[in-house]
Amino acid sequence: MKALIIGDNNQLNFIDKEIPKPKENEVLVKITAVALNHRDQFIREGKYPGINPGTILGSDACGTVMEIGEQVDAVWKDKEVLINPNIDWGENPKVQSSQYHILGTPSDGLFCEYVTIDTKKIAEKPAHLSAEGGAALPLGGMTAFRALFHHGNCKKNENVLISGVGGGVAQFAFQFALAKGANVYVTSSDETKRTKSIELGAKEAFNYKDEDWVKKAKQASGGFNLVIDSAAGDGINDLIKLMKPAGRIVFYGATQGKPQNLDVHRMFWNQITLQGSTMANDDEFKAMITYVKKNRIEPIIDSVRPFEEIVEAFDKMKEGKQFGKLVAKF
Amino acid sequence: MKALIIGDNNQLNFIDKEIPKPKENEVLVKITAVALNHRDQFIREGKYPGINPGTILGSDACGTVMEIGEQVDAVWKDKEVLINPNIDWGENPKVQSSQYHILGTPSDGLFCEYVTIDTKKIAEKPAHLSAEGGAALPLGGMTAFRALFHHGNCKKNENVLISGVGGGVAQFAFQFALAKGANVYVTSSDETKRTKSIELGAKEAFNYKDEDWVKKAKQASGGFNLVIDSAAGDGINDLIKLMKPAGRIVFYGATQGKPQNLDVHRMFWNQITLQGSTMANDDEFKAMITYVKKNRIEPIIDSVRPFEEIVEAFDKMKEGKQFGKLVAKF
Numbered sequence: 001m002k003a004l005i006i007g008d009n010n011q012l013n014f015i016d017k018e019i020p021k022p023k024e025n026e027v028l029v030k031i032t033a034v035a036l037n038h039r040d041q042f043i044r045e046g047k048y049p050g051i052n053p054g055t056i057l058g059s060d061a062c063g064t065v066m067e068i069g070e071q072v073d074a075v076w077k078d079k080e081v082l083i084n085p086n087i088d089w090g091e092n093p094k095v096q097s098s099q100y101h102i103l104g105t106p107s108d109g110l111f112c113e114y115v116t117i118d119t120k121k122i123a124e125k126p127a128h129l130s131a132e133g134g135a136a137l138p139l140g141g142m143t144a145f146r147a148l149f150h151h152g153n154c155k156k157n158e159n160v161l162i163s164g165v166g167g168g169v170a171q172f173a174f175q176f177a178l179a180k181g182a183n184v185y186v187t188s189s190d191e192t193k194r195t196k197s198i199e200l201g202a203k204e205a206f207n208y209k210d211e212d213w214v215k216k217a218k219q220a221s222g223g224f225n226l227v228i229d230s231a232a233g234d235g236i237n238d239l240i241k242l243m244k245p246a247g248r249i250v251f252y253g254a255t256q257g258k259p260q261n262l263d264v265h266r267m268f269w270n271q272i273t274l275q276g277s278t279m280a281n282d283d284e285f286k287a288m289i290t291y292v293k294k295n296r297i298e299p300i301i302d303s304v305r306p307f308e309e310i311v312e313a314f315d316k317m318k319e320g321k322q323f324g325k326l327v328a329k330f
Numbered sequence: 331m332k333a334l335i336i337g338d339n340n341q342l343n344f345i346d347k348e349i350p351k352p353k354e355n356e357v358l359v360k361i362t363a364v365a366l367n368h369r370d371q372f373i374r375e376g377k378y379p380g381i382n383p384g385t386i387l388g389s390d391a392c393g394t395v396m397e398i399g400e401q402v403d404a405v406w407k408d409k410e411v412l413i414n415p416n417i418d419w420g421e422n423p424k425v426q427s428s429q430y431h432i433l434g435t436p437s438d439g440l441f442c443e444y445v446t447i448d449t450k451k452i453a454e455k456p457a458h459l460s461a462e463g464g465a466a467l468p469l470g471g472m473t474a475f476r477a478l479f480h481h482g483n484c485k486k487n488e489n490v491l492i493s494g495v496g497g498g499v500a501q502f503a504f505q506f507a508l509a510k511g512a513n514v515y516v517t518s519s520d521e522t523k524r525t526k527s528i529e530l531g532a533k534e535a536f537n538y539k540d541e542d543w544v545k546k547a548k549q550a551s552g553g554f555n556l557v558i559d560s561a562a563g564d565g566i567n568d569l570i571k572l573m574k575p576a577g578r579i580v581f582y583g584a585t586q587g588k589p590q591n592l593d594v595h596r597m598f599w600n601q602i603t604l605q606g607s608t609m610a611n612d613d614e615f616k617a618m619i620t621y622v623k624k625n626r627i628e629p630i631i632d633s634v635r636p637f638e639e640i641v642e643a644f645d646k647m648k649e650g651k652q653f654g655k656l657v658a659k660f
Contacts, residue, residue, distance in 0.1 A: 095575035095601050151601075232594040245425035254594040262592050264562040264584040267606035271425050271481075274604040276597035 003056045003112030004310060006105070010046045012057075012311050020116045022069035027076055027122065029063035029083065029115050033135035034307070036060075036326040037168060041317040043105050050106040058111030059085040059104040062125055062134035072119055081122040082134050083110060084142075084285040093281050102139070102279065111310065113330060123286055126293035136299035136325035137172075137292065142280035143252050144172035145288035147228050148180075151275045152250045156181035158225040161217070161242065163187045163208065163235075165197050168325055169252060171300050173228040174202070179295035185221055187213070193323050200300075214238045223247070231256040237263045240272055248273040300324035333386045333442030334640060336435070340376045342387075342641050350446045352399035357406055357452065359393035359413065359445050363465035364637070366390075366656040367498060371647040373435050380436040388441030389415040389434040390655075392455055392464035402449055411452040412464050413440060414472075414615040423611050432469070432609065441640065443660060453616055456623035466629035466655035467502075467622060472610035473582050474502035475618040477558050478510075481605045482580045486511035488555040491547070491572070493517045493538065493565075495527050498655055499582060501630050503558040504532070509625035515551055517543070523653050530630075544568045553577070561586040567593045570602055578603040630654035 007013040022028045040057050042048050061083050065076045087107055090097025103109040125134040147169070148154045154177055162174045165186035177184045178201045186197045187208040194205035204220045206213045217224075223244035229236075233256025239249050240263045249272065266272070280288065291297070302322035305313060306329060313326040337343040352358045370387050372378050391413050395406045417437055420427025433439040455464040477499070478484045484507055492504045495516035507514045508531045516527045517538040524535035534550045536543045547554075553574035559566075563586025569579050570593045579602065596602070610618065621627070632652035635643060636659060643656040 092576075232592075236592075236594075246422075251594065252598055254598060258591040258594055260590050261588040262562075262566075264566075264581065264588055264606070267604075268582055268584065268608055270606065271608060272606045274597075276594070276600065276602045278598055278601060 001113035005054055005056050006043055006051060008053050010044055012044060012314065019114045022067055022116045024070045025072060025118050026069040026116045027065045027072055027119060028067040029081060029117060030066045031061045031063040031110060031113055031115060031330060032131040033327055033329045034058050034061045034111050035135045036313050036317050037139050038317065041314050044314055048105060052106045055105055056108040056112050057104050058109035059102050059139045060135055061110035062131045076119060080125040082125050082138055082289060083117055084121040084282060085139055086282055089281045093283060123289045126289060128296050132301055132304050132327045132329065133299050135327055136301055140168040141172045141288045142285055143169045144176055146280035146284055147250045147252050147277040148173050148176050151277045152226045152228060152248055154180050154182055154226055159183045159221045159223065161185045161224045161227045163227065163229045164231055166190060166193045166323060167230060169230065171324065175297050179297055185217065196323055214241060217242055232259055233257050234259050240266050243270060243272050245270045248275060250275045250277050252277045302326055304329055331443035335384055335386050336373055336381060338383050340374055342374060342644065349444045352397055352446045354400045355402060355448050356399040356446045357395045357402055357449060358397035359411060359447060360396045361391045361393040361440060361443055361445060361660060362461040363657055363659045364388050364391045364441050365465045366643050366647050367469050368647065371644050374644055378435060382436045385435055386438040386442050387434050388439035389432050389469045390465055391440035392461045406449060410455040412455050412468055412619060413447055414451040414612060415469055416612055419611045423613060453619045456619060458626050462631055462634050462657045462659065463629050465657055466631055470498040471502045471618045472615055473499045474506055476610035476614055477580045477582050477607040478503050478506050481607045482556045482558060482578055484510050484512055484556055489513045489551045489553065491515045491554045491557045493557065493559045494561055496520060496523045496653060497560060499560065501654065505627050509627055515547065526653055544571060547572055562589060563587050564589055570596050573600060573602050575600045578605060580605045580607050582607045632656055634659055
């Protein structure tokens with residue numbers, strides 16, 4: 001079978017590997033579509049801990065169960081499934097164990113034709129989704145679901161800001177918050193992305209490079225109950241200013257680095273929460289898929305290309321011009 | 331009646347005033363003991379917003395109901411009561427209204443012989459407490475109760491760190507966490523305060539001026555589930571290092587100012603909460619007193635002096651050498 005690995009010197013290489021055999025409790029999945037995450041490109045750039053040359057990349061995939069191992073319920077045979085990329089989250093639903101990592105580095109991932117996987121780590125693809133839509137969902141959907149609901153406690157009619165709506169996780173947070181009935185606002189420095197967000201249901205879209213975006217956002221919204229962010233940096237102080245009292249800022253990344261002069265005085269007086277968040281637990285994988293199914297959410301897809309051309313998708317990810325997930329198909 | 335006001339040029343002055351009359355739903359309380367908070371000394375130093383020369387200072391008092399106004403249940407007559415210093419918290423239990431302030435600035439406070447107050451704002455003094463113990467309780471107890479329970483969700487057997495245990499709120503947080511059955515650790519730069527905390531039940535007491543206190547605290551505790559802090563400043567990053575995954579840092583002040591280089595990466599990976607907290611709502615005033623009664627908690631009192639000598643208590647507060655509340659008695 002064909003597989004994409006991270007090679008020596010962080011080159012992306014296609015290799016041929018033997019098709020694996022399902023062990024007890026495992027199924028063999030023929031992968032039909034995969035999706036990229038920033039993580040994949042970061043690994044290519046050497047910006048990730050634990051990079052292991054020879055590892056098959058990829059955390060997101062949809063596929064069809066071809067073969068079942070011992071002890072596996074026959075009902076799984078021929079099912080279209082999504083794969084939970086978590087490895088060793090552990091027993092505590094509140095936080096991952098120290099062994100926790102995800103498929104695609106340092107363990108082999110999903111950018112390949114076949115994979116064997118424990119049935120605990122698969123869920124049936126929602127019927128309203130194509131293979132491409134299903135592949136787009138797991139990693140970004142899980143991260144957004146946890147930030148928005150477990151930590152953010154997003155509620156109907158609340159004012160919610162999704163910063164940097166161009167990002168994969170941010171888009172799921174955006175769609176999930178809309179489905180919840182929140183008043184959803186977004187930021188992006190890209191005009192096309194702002195326009196598309198409004199078309200999809202955002203109340204307003206702000207350009208965080210505008211000097212007066214904070215003032216505009218305050219006027220438009222009256223303040224936010226919840227912000228979902230992955231930038232951090234000094235911009236956190238703008239977000240603190242934009243919060244309603246008792247507001248929650250949940251962040252799952254820090255692309256703008258460490259904040260200076262954190263406005264702790266406003267934080268304690270207004271009882272603001274600054275909450276770190278990361279990937280989701282195994283129960284949340286299933287809960288997120290149920291939520292997508294119930295609300296018939298369609299992941300936003302930027303483009304689909306043949307698996308043979310997946311390196312172009314990495315290049316596009318690096319440029320950052322996509323709006324929606326970058327998908328490759330077998 | 332005698333009263334202590336903040337005069338022109340922030341001088342503390344005793345004045346004579348007429349004894350007020352209780353209106354509908356009010357009682358007249360003859361004050362038996364009052365207690366100082368840092369806030370009172372900060373007002374004297376001009377370090378507080380809304381200072382209004384001529385205002386009677388003081389947020390904490392215990393007294394006896396002498397007279398009842400119209401519509402007041404006769405059961406209150408002669409009761410020893412504690413006074414809730416909140417004014418206009420508002421309807422939302424999660425956060426104070428924009429009108430919120432507390433007795434003693436800019437509104438007249440409790441450093442006087444008599445006060446009229448709505449019965450909604452009084453609670454019976456727990457029988458196990460003296461007037462001095464009762465007076466010590468409201469402002470500090472409420473702030474600690476909210477930080478520890480509403481925001482901190484303090485649970486039995488959790489590892490809890492109370493930083494700067496010399497402070498009034500910190501001491502209540504310390505005692506409330508002990509009563510909950512938590513493993514309580516403290517910090518103080520003062521050896522006497524560290525020793526006293528150990529005598530009162532702290533597992534260990536660390537000197538935050540020791541270069542290796544973070545290492546020592548990590549070794550001794552294995553990490554904290556909850557920290558109650560009022561310093562903020564760059565020390566927040568030490569606290570973030572000391573948290574167990576999914577740990578909560580709740581802060582109700584920022585005496586060390588704004589943190590630089592906030593360690594957001596560790597925060598999101600370990601799903602750490604940084605939570606601002608301030609005073610408590612009116613229901614928490616009552617819940618806190620019930621908790622003190624049920625657990626027979628004795629506020630730590632540094633010293634008691636006659637009301638005529640209360641200015642000495644302000645001076646001692648400024649020095650910061652006290653361990654426990656500074657109380658004055660009529």
